[in-house]
Amino acid sequence: MDFPSKLLENAVNEVAQxxxxxxxxxxxxxxxxxxxxxxxxxxxxxxLLALRNDIKYCRSCHTISDNELCEICxxxxxxxxxxxxxxDIRDVMALENTQLYKGIYHVLGGxxxxxxxIGPGQLNIKSLVEKVRNSKVNELIFALSSTMxxxxxxxxxxxxxxxCEIITSTIARGIAVGDELQYADEVTLGRSLLHRVPFxxxxxxx
Amino acid sequence: MDFPSKLLENAVNEVAQxxxxxxxxxxxxxxxxxxxxxxxxxxxxxxLLALRNDIKYCRSCHTISDNELCEICxxxxxxxxxxxxxxDIRDVMALENTQLYKGIYHVLGGxxxxxxxIGPGQLNIKSLVEKVRNSKVNELIFALSSTMxxxxxxxxxxxxxxxCEIITSTIARGIAVGDELQYADEVTLGRSLLHRVPFxxxxxxx
Numbered sequence: 001m002d003f004p005s006k007l008l009e010n011a012v013n014e015v016a017q018x019x020x021x022x023x024x025x026x027x028x029x030x031x032x033x034x035x036x037x038x039x040x041x042x043x044x045x046x047x048l049l050a051l052r053n054d055i056k057y058c059r060s061c062h063t064i065s066d067n068e069l070c071e072i073c074x075x076x077x078x079x080x081x082x083x084x085x086x087x088d089i090r091d092v093m094a095l096e097n098t099q100l101y102k103g104i105y106h107v108l109g110g111x112x113x114x115x116x117x118i119g120p121g122q123l124n125i126k127s128l129v130e131k132v133r134n135s136k137v138n139e140l141i142f143a144l145s146s147t148m149x150x151x152x153x154x155x156x157x158x159x160x161x162x163x164c165e166i167i168t169s170t171i172a173r174g175i176a177v178g179d180e181l182q183y184a185d186e187v188t189l190g191r192s193l194l195h196r197v198p199f200x201x202x203x204x205x206x
Numbered sequence: 207m208d209f210p211s212k213l214l215e216n217a218v219n220e221v222a223q224x225x226x227x228x229x230x231x232x233x234x235x236x237x238x239x240x241x242x243x244x245x246x247x248x249x250x251x252x253x254l255l256a257l258r259n260d261i262k263y264c265r266s267c268h269t270i271s272d273n274e275l276c277e278i279c280x281x282x283x284x285x286x287x288x289x290x291x292x293x294d295i296r297d298v299m300a301l302e303n304t305q306l307y308k309g310i311y312h313v314l315g316g317x318x319x320x321x322x323x324i325g326p327g328q329l330n331i332k333s334l335v336e337k338v339r340n341s342k343v344n345e346l347i348f349a350l351s352s353t354m355x356x357x358x359x360x361x362x363x364x365x366x367x368x369x370c371e372i373i374t375s376t377i378a379r380g381i382a383v384g385d386e387l388q389y390a391d392e393v394t395l396g397r398s399l400l401h402r403v404p405f406x407x408x409x410x411x412x
Binding site: 001002003004005006007008010011013014015017018019020021025027028029030031032033034038040041042043044045046047048049050051052053054055063064065066070071072088089090092093096097 | 207208209210211212213214216217219220221223224225226227231233234235236237238239240244246247248249250251252253254255256257258259260261269270271272276277278294295296298299302303
C-alpha cells in the first residue's frame, strides 16, 4: 500500500498491529477518525495512555483494578474462603455476570502452554499456592477453559496443593442451557451423563 | 458489561466508538495492548494524535497530504489537464496502484446523498468547477462508485460544467478481469456489450 502521507502511513501501521486488524481495516478506522471531531481522537488516545500508565493489578487476585486491592477482594461480604481460579479478567467478568458466585477470584494471566512459550513461572501460580497455604481457604474452584492447556494448568496447580486440606473442584462440563442433544459432541455429552445431577437438586439450586 | 476498573471501561468505550468494533472486540484489543510493552500503546496514541493534529489536505485536490500541495499535484511530470474525480483518498490509492493514470485527481470527500444529509455544499465541488473554468483542463474523468448517489453526483457536476469546452468521461463498467460471464449481473453485462471495445485496441492499450 502506497500512502500519500507519512502521518497517515504511521497511524495505519500502528493500528494494524492490533490483533485481527489488517491494513485495510486500519485505514478505514483511521479515515473514520479523521472525519470525526478531533476531540474523539484525543479522548481515544488519552484513555489508552491513561489505562496503560495508571492501571494496577490487584495484589491479591491479580485482576485489573483501579486500586491496590480490587473491589471483589476488598469486599468483606464476599466469601474469602472460596477461590475461583480463572485465566483472565474476561472470565471474572463472565462469572460475575451470573450473579451466582460469592467467593473471590485468582487470575492466572494465562494457561501453561509450552508451544507459546508460557511456563508456570510466567503465571500467577506461586501467589495462589501461598494464599492456599497461608490463609483459611476452604475450596478451590478451577474455572479454566476445557482444553489440553487448561487441564495441564489445573493439574499442575493441583499437585502443588494436594497435601493441603481443601476441597478442589472444577466447573461442570455438559450440554449448554438451550442446546439440543443431537448437535452436542460426544465428549461433552458423555461428561454430562457421568456427572448427572439429582433432579430435585437442579430445581433447588435455581 | 460491568468493568472492574474505570480506566478499562473508558478505554473500551472509546475504542468501541470506531466503526465495526463492538464492546467485546474493544475489550479484546485493549487487553492485548495491556499485554504488550507500553511503548506500543504510546506509539499508537501518538501516531493517531499526530495524524489528527498535523494532517493537511492538498489545497488543489483535497487529498490527505503532509504538505500544502500533495505529491501528485506538485509533480510537474503529471498531466495537469486531466482530472479524475473520486470520492475519497482510498480511490486515489487504488487508481495509483494501477500505474496507468498520469493525470491529477480531485477528491470530493463523499457523494451527494440526501438520506445521509450530504448535499453538494458539503463536498469539494465548487473548487472543482472553479478549477475547470479557470485553468486549462482538457478532460474530466468521473470515477465515482456506480450507485445512485454516485450517478447523481456525476450528473450534478456535469450540469455545472457542461458549457465548458472539455471532454467528460466515466470509467468503463463491465465484466471484471478474471470473472465469468454466467455470474455477472445483467446490467453490468449489458453495459459491457453496449460499450464494447475494438479487439485490436484492447491489445494496443496493454
